[in-house]
Amino acid sequence: MTQPDLDAQFAFLAEADKLKSVMRANTLIDLSRHENSAEHSWHLALYAMVLAGQAAPGVDLGRVIQMLILHDLVEIDVGDVPLHSAGGQAHDSPEIQQAEAEAARRIFGLLPAAQGAAFLTLWQEFEANQTPDAVFAKSLDRTQPAIQNIASGGAGWRDYNVSFADLEQRAGRKIARGLPAVWDWLLPRVKAFFD
C-alpha cells in the first residue's frame, strides 16, 4: 500500500462520513428522531449476523455484510428515496436508478482504481438483487424498517399513508424471498398494526 493509496482511501472514508447526515423515513424505536443511513447500515450488518441461520444455502455472510455496509453510500449524492414515497413509484424509477449509478461511480471512484471497481461491482450486485447473497441482503434491508415501524407504533408508515397492501407489495415480497420464516413472523404483527 503506497502513501498515494492511503491519500485516496482516507479521502473516500472522509466522504463516507456524509452518510451520517442522510435521514430516512423511519424513526428510532424511541421516536426521538429519524434514523440516518449510516446507523441504518450498521443495524443491517447486525441483522445479517443475527439472522445468518435463516440464509439460503451458499450465502456468504461476509460478502452480505460488506454489501450492506456499502449499499447506501450513493445516498450521499441522491438522498434516501423512501420506499413508500410517491405511491411507491419513485423508489425504483429509472431517473433514481441512473442518479444512483452515477453517484456510485463518483464515490467509489475516489478509491484506488482496483478497490473502487471491486466495491462498485459489489454495490451493483446488491442493486440487481439476483444472487443469493444479494437476495438475502435485500431481504434484511426490507425487514429492519418494518421492525422499526412495528416497535415504534408505525410512525414512518403513517407519515407516508402506507396500507397493508403497499407494504406487502413493496417489502413483504422481498422479505419472503430471502427470509421466509421472518415474513411468517412479521405477517401477523404487520396485520395487527393495520387492523
Place this chain on the structure above:
Amino acid sequence: MTQPDLDAQFAFLAEADKLKSVMRANTLIDLSRHENSAEHSWHLALYAMVLAGQAAPGVDLGRVIQMLILHDLVEIDVGDVPLHSAGGQAHDSPEIQQAEAEAARRIFGLLPAAQGAAFLTLWQEFEANQTPDAVFAKSLDRTQPAIQNIASGGAGWRDYNVSFADLEQRAGRKIARGLPAVWDWLLPRVKAFFD
C-alpha cells in the same frame, strides 16, 4: 430457527437500536453534531474493508468486521467513555471494564444461548486485544477518531485538552501495532495539528 428464537433475536435487535443514541466525544467532519456509537461502528466496518490490504498475514476480515459491528454495544448500558477523559485513566479502569463485562452478559444474553455465547466470545476477543484479528480491529478503532479530528480541526481533542503526548500514548501505539503504515501517514498530520 424456531419462532421463540426469532422472538429473542428481534428483542436483541430492538435493544441494539439504543446504540444510535449513545454519543461520542468526536464530531462529524462537518462539525454539525457529535457522532453516535452506531454510525461510528458502521464507519469502522467500512475502514476495515478499505484498509484490509494493511492487515497482518492471517487476519480474517470477516471476523474483524463482525467484531467492529459488536464492539460498542456495551455502551448501551455504560455509555461511551472517551479515550481522553479524566487524563486517560477512566477509559481502562477496572470499574469500567467490569461494568462493560456485565453489560455484555446482559445484552448478548437476550439472544438464543448459543448465539449469545458466540457474540460474547467475539466481544471478549476484541477487548483482550491479543489475536491478530483483535489487534487489527482495535487499530481501526483508534484510527477513525484521529481522522475525524484531523479533518474537523480537532474539535474533540480540544474539548478534552489532548496533547500530542496523550495522543501518541493512547492512540498512536495501538495504531502503530496493527496499522504501521497508517501511523506513518497520520504522524506528520497529527504533529502539524499540535504544532
